[in-house]
Amino acid sequence: MKIATYNVNGVNGRLPVLLRWLQEERPDVVCLQELKSPDDRFPSEAIRAVGYEALWHGQSRWNGIAILTRVGEIHETRRGLPGISDDNQSRYLEAAVNGVLIGTIYLPNGNPRPGPKFEYKMRWFEKLTEHARSLLDTGLPVVLTGDFNVMPTKLDVYKPERWVDDALFAPEVREAWFRLVDQGWTDAIRMLHPDETIYTFWKYLRNAFARNAGLRIDHFLLDPSLVGRLAGAGVDLQVRAWEKTSDHAPVWIELSDI
DNA sequence: ATGCCATCAGTTTGATGA
Numbered sequence: 054m055k056i057a058t059y060n061v062n063g064v065n066g067r068l069p070v071l072l073r074w075l076q077e078e079r080p081d082v083v084c085l086q087e088l089k090s091p092d093d094r095f096p097s098e099a100i101r102a103v104g105y106e107a108l109w110h111g112q113s114r115w116n117g118i119a120i121l122t123r124v125g126e127i128h129e130t131r132r133g134l135p136g137i138s139d140d141n142q143s144r145y146l147e148a149a150v151n152g153v154l155i156g157t158i159y160l161p162n163g164n165p166r167p168g169p170k171f172e173y174k175m176r177w178f179e180k181l182t183e184h185a186r187s188l189l190d191t192g193l194p195v196v197l198t199g200d201f202n203v204m205p206t207k208l209d210v211y212k213p214e215r216w217v218d219d220a221l222f223a224p225e226v227r228e229a230w231f232r233l234v235d236q237g238w239t240d241a242i243r244m245l246h247p248d249e250t251i252y253t254f255w256k257y258l259r260n261a262f263a264r265n266a267g268l269r270i271d272h273f274l275l276d277p278s279l280v281g282r283l284a285g286a287g288v289d290l291q292v293r294a295w296e297k298t299s300d301h302a303p304v305w306i307e308l309s310d311i
Numbered sequence: 312a313t314g315c316c317a318t319c320a321g322t323t324t325g326a327t328g329a
Contacts, residue, residue: 164328256316268329
């Protein structure tokens with residue numbers, strides 16, 4: 054089963070790119086972030102026309118996440134994190150799909166740091182970590198994936214020295230990441246590619262993609278029961294070069310069948 | 312230190328992003 058995550062930066066503005074990528078790569082399950090669409094404008098018909106059922110949790114203008122599948126049904130298990138009011142920021146959606154519990158995440162950016170947005174990011178991270186603990190305790194196969202807005206190590210940042218005060222790379226944010234991962238999760242990309250420079254985001258500015266001045270902020274976390282099934286992982290870099298593309302590229306993992 | 316570019320709404324500039 055191939056599972057992908059893609060921060061589309063506007064699902065309606067990005068629709069041609071999204072549909073082309075779905076048709077060319079045919080991932081089985083897809084998590085989307087930054088829909089920037091209210092629920093009643095989510096393009097479910099266009100997505101269904103290329104073979105995918107969808108579950109979405111949008112809001113006007115900002116945030117928003119979705120889970121797509123072309124294998125079986127989507128059984129929603131949660132929208133919004135426990136302990137975080139989800140009334141005005143749609144950032145977490147969870148569903149059982151094809152025998153795996155999938156939580157998709159759009160973790161707050163947190164800039165500027167310090168400030169209320171950074172405090173919100175840290176609070177959100179804490180609540181995610183609490184919920185992740187409860188997911189591990191179920192013993193079910195679980196994938197947590199999406200835009201975590203954190204570069205875990207300096208290998209994940211072009212020019213790390215420029216990012217140490219930023220809300221995506223500040224020490225306390227990386228510490229929060231490792232508090233989460235050290236519960237027993239596996240960073241799937243790093244497990245298969247421990248030493249490679251791998252980025253998933255490049256600013257639109259200054260020709261950043263052509264210079265490979267990027268960040269690795271879109272991640273897959275696997276619970277222990279899934280680690281043995283991890284058969285591949287990568288980034289669909291070609292998509293980032295298309296016209297009217299997102300500033301993120303799609304990221305994927307392959308899980309072998311049981 | 313800032314802008315660099317791009318999304319959205321909706322009318323045109325402002326909030327947001329990373």
